[in-house]
Amino acid sequence: MHFSFSDDQDQFRGVIARFCRDKSPTSQVRTLMASDLGFDPEIWQQLCQQVGLVGLHLPEAQGGSGFTAVELGIVMEEMGRHLLCSPFLSTVMASTAVAQAAGADECSTYLSRWAEGKELATLAVCETDMHFEPHNILLKATPVDDEYRLNGHKRYVVDGHSVDVILVVADTGSQLALFEVAHNAAGLTRTGVETMDATRKLAQLDFQDTPAVFIGALSPAQLGEIYNTLLVALANEMIGGAQALLDAAVEYTKLRVQFGRTVGSFQAIKHRLADLLLEVELAKTAAYQAAQALAEQRNTSEMASLAKAAASEAYLQAGIQCIQLHGGIGFTWENDTHLWFKRAKSSEVFFGGPAYHRERMLQQIIESAARSETSVAEEINT
Amino acid sequence: MSDVNPDNVRSEVRQWLETHWDPSLSLVAWRNLLVDSGWAAPHWPEDYFGKGFSSALASVVDEEFNRAGAIGAAHAGPRMLAAVTLLEHGNHTQKTNYLRRILTGEDSWCQLFSEPGSGSDLAGSTTRADLNGDQWVVNGQKVWTTSAHHADYGLLVARTDWDVPKHQGLSYFIIDMRQPGIEVRQLRQMNGHASFNEVFLTDALVPRENLLSEVGNGWQVAVTTLAHERQSFARSRGGTDTTQLSGTIYDEYREELAVANEPYVWYPQRAGRVDLALQRAQETGTINDPVVRQDLARLLILSRTAQWTAARGRAAQQAGKPQGPEGSLSKLAASNIARTAARLHTDTTGPEALLTGENSPHKGIIAEILVSVPAVSIAGGTDEIQKNIIAERVLGMPKEPRFDKGPFRDVPRNVNVSEI
Numbered sequence A: 001m002h003f004s005f006s007d008d009q010d011q012f013r014g015v016i017a018r019f020c021r022d023k024s025p026t027s028q029v030r031t032l033m034a035s036d037l038g039f040d041p042e043i044w045q046q047l048c049q050q051v052g053l054v055g056l057h058l059p060e061a062q063g064g065s066g067f068t069a070v071e072l073g074i075v076m077e078e079m080g081r082h083l084l085c086s087p088f089l090s091t092v093m094a095s096t097a098v099a100q101a102a103g104a105d106e107c108s109t110y111l112s113r114w115a116e117g118k119e120l121a122t123l124a125v126c127e128t129d130m131h132f133e134p135h136n137i138l139l140k141a142t143p144v145d146d147e148y149r150l151n152g153h154k155r156y157v158v159d160g161h162s163v164d165v166i167l168v169v170a171d172t173g174s175q176l177a178l179f180e181v182a183h184n185a186a187g188l189t190r191t192g193v194e195t196m197d198a199t200r201k202l203a204q205l206d207f208q209d210t211p212a213v214f215i216g217a218l219s220p221a222q223l224g225e226i227y228n229t230l231l232v233a234l235a236n237e238m239i240g241g242a243q244a245l246l247d248a249a250v251e252y253t254k255l256r257v258q259f260g261r262t263v264g265s266f267q268a269i270k271h272r273l274a275d276l277l278l279e280v281e282l283a284k285t286a287a288y289q290a291a292q293a294l295a296e297q298r299n300t301s302e303m304a305s306l307a308k309a310a311a312s313e314a315y316l317q318a319g320i321q322c323i324q325l326h327g328g329i330g331f332t333w334e335n336d337t338h339l340w341f342k343r344a345k346s347s348e349v350f351f352g353g354p355a356y357h358r359e360r361m362l363q364q365i366i367e368s369a370a371r372s373e374t375s376v377a378e379e380i381n382t
Numbered sequence B: 001m002s003d004v005n006p007d008n009v010r011s012e013v014r015q016w017l018e019t020h021w022d023p024s025l026s027l028v029a030w031r032n033l034l035v036d037s038g039w040a041a042p043h044w045p046e047d048y049f050g051k052g053f054s055s056a057l058a059s060v061v062d063e064e065f066n067r068a069g070a071i072g073a074a075h076a077g078p079r080m081l082a083a084v085t086l087l088e089h090g091n092h093t094q095k096t097n098y099l100r101r102i103l104t105g106e107d108s109w110c111q112l113f114s115e116p117g118s119g120s121d122l123a124g125s126t127t128r129a130d131l132n133g134d135q136w137v138v139n140g141q142k143v144w145t146t147s148a149h150h151a152d153y154g155l156l157v158a159r160t161d162w163d164v165p166k167h168q169g170l171s172y173f174i175i176d177m178r179q180p181g182i183e184v185r186q187l188r189q190m191n192g193h194a195s196f197n198e199v200f201l202t203d204a205l206v207p208r209e210n211l212l213s214e215v216g217n218g219w220q221v222a223v224t225t226l227a228h229e230r231q232s233f234a235r236s237r238g239g240t241d242t243t244q245l246s247g248t249i250y251d252e253y254r255e256e257l258a259v260a261n262e263p264y265v266w267y268p269q270r271a272g273r274v275d276l277a278l279q280r281a282q283e284t285g286t287i288n289d290p291v292v293r294q295d296l297a298r299l300l301i302l303s304r305t306a307q308w309t310a311a312r313g314r315a316a317q318q319a320g321k322p323q324g325p326e327g328s329l330s331k332l333a334a335s336n337i338a339r340t341a342a343r344l345h346t347d348t349t350g351p352e353a354l355l356t357g358e359n360s361p362h363k364g365i366i367a368e369i370l371v372s373v374p375a376v377s378i379a380g381g382t383d384e385i386q387k388n389i390i391a392e393r394v395l396g397m398p399k400e401p402r403f404d405k406g407p408f409r410d411v412p413r414n415v416n417v418s419e420i
């Protein structure tokens, strides 16, 4: 398959890139990361209303914009490049989940509630690790009258301390299902946690007989598709960040003079940057291909995990090298490199680390190799 | 040009093959027919045996040849390096004289660039060419010249002026390899094969009209050859699969390939044989080792993303977008892939990696991988040179400080090289 962005997609990228560049200078990032909320509601609403980001990657029949994971990837990449602080990831998580669990009309209703960027929503899945595996979802949902009551806890909930609506994946005893919980529901305790990457706010949520509205059942396959979408979104965000770090390292080493020459003229540094360029370009390709595969519903688990693993390694390398090539100033709080470095570190483990995703990808590859062998064998036998 | 689309091309070539493909012809007779039709090299310009197709359209043509079991133009060895260089820098006579016989397979070529004293630093060549009447007289030595022992012609870089800066004193020639002034000695490589050679040039002659481009323009011409060579590391060229087909033309073709491809039988191994990686892990049981699984996954990610990155570069080019960095990275990626693959093959093979030859795993193929991979990061420009190029051309980093400015005569160079 040959991958190339269309002219429309390039134009769309231009719009998002300009917005992020204008609205997210690092001075702004620093202000927002020190705030409790973690983003500027006015900027977020502009973005929603001017560009229509909510439901971007979902079909029109479900109330989305009818674009695909490729456009979602473009937005994430540009946001990642500029570290735009916004509730976009939590919104993508919530909208992707309702699209899987709810009927088309119901999904449209949710998306229209969130479209203006005023009501905010997130998705709470993880309790122990961040792998979205059904057997690790222990939070109980018990029917009471025509409602449910939730008991248990969720961790690493993106923007969980500040959103209006929390979509919760819980176990009803017979199946997994998606529930809606209001931010002020009885028995819900929301605790913002201190995060190493302060540009991404996380919360712990505790549920004690918390009333919840049933949205729909979630099969393991549906949960897997939500996961794959989020992996692809995150991988695309990560390659944007990795490119920003590479650019910063190139720019700085071309200016900084030691021993009577720019440090960028030393071959040790040129070669390291060439290696990094290769790693970043390969990860970009992985992220683009995975978005395309998701759009075409092709090998989604294999491709999503491949992209997440590749992006994790490349972003981390970019972080390490960019700090190293800045020398002492790179280790200061004042220098901006650590903002991306921390996003690289947190993204590396977010939704599972690279070793987990290499294994997940490999299992898919082995299974499909076995499948194609059996189908050949069957053909020969018949 | 509305009629040039994949579907039309497919039906046109199919029709042409139905009428013309004749396995009872001799190989050269068939290929001459092919060259006249333009189907031998459809991506070449229309004035020179081609049809001016894009590479995407040309691959449609390849598919149809394969489907019909029809033999295409000769493609083995460095002949395509010669072809692209001639197409870009040759004059009309040179193109008409040499291109046809490249395609028919009657002539084969080699690349006389590297010398004992100058490999990466190709512009430091000390092989000299001096004009004497209507002939250039060439003296010097080339080395690591792949396929020189089969070649009819060589692409020769030699120094024609010692008193100008080194890049300006080179010229590029077509040299007849079958002449008394040329002695070719095969060199044995660390993997036991003998694909490359030493070539000694002693008063070897090049007629004046075999100068390519201008005197002093050799460096620019060489850059064309090298650019093509580096790209070819990421691509493997196919050719019609004739293993199941019988008939004299197929026998002739297979014999041609056996000779022409003999220096390259180990090339798939030097690329690391990623295609065998999963199979080896499964058949040795090492697939159950979590460390092997991680390394295998890393290798597959590396090799797939490298392939897709090259495709992304080509797709952008075809869509008429500005050339991104993707195209420059293939060769460096190929080295990383080969090295990663060789390590994995060692791990999956275990103590049997101590063995070599027919009775070792996969009839010696695994052992051959382990001792062939080191060539990838040297041949066609070393990794270090690739990184310099990427850093300077793609990332815009400062150039290396130079100690070789001024007239070449005064530039420091290796001591043991025959002096002028």
Ligand SMILES: Cc1cc2nc3c(=O)[nH]c(=O)nc-3n(C[C@H](O)[C@H](O)[C@H](O)COP(=O)(O)OP(=O)(O)OC[C@H]3O[C@@H](n4cnc5c(N)ncnc54)[C@H](O)[C@@H]3O)c2cc1C
Pocket: B110, B111, B112, B113, B114, B115, B116, B117, B118, B119, B120, B121, B143, B144, B145, B146, B147, B196, B375, B378, B379, B380, B381, B382, B383, B384, B385, B388
């Ligand atoms: C299998 C094979 C086939 C070949 N076929 C051909 C052929 O057909 N025709 C032909 O002409 N040649 C051929 N070559 C030769 C090949 O092009 C050269 O070996 C290669 O360009 C390196 O040159 P060298 O061997 O002189 O190494 P050197 O240039 O001496 O390099 C030695 C080391 O120094 C490093 N180095 C050199 N310059 C720099 C620099 N500026 N910065 C940092 N590091 C540097 C190199 O990377 C290398 O690690 C072949 C080689 C091999 C292995």
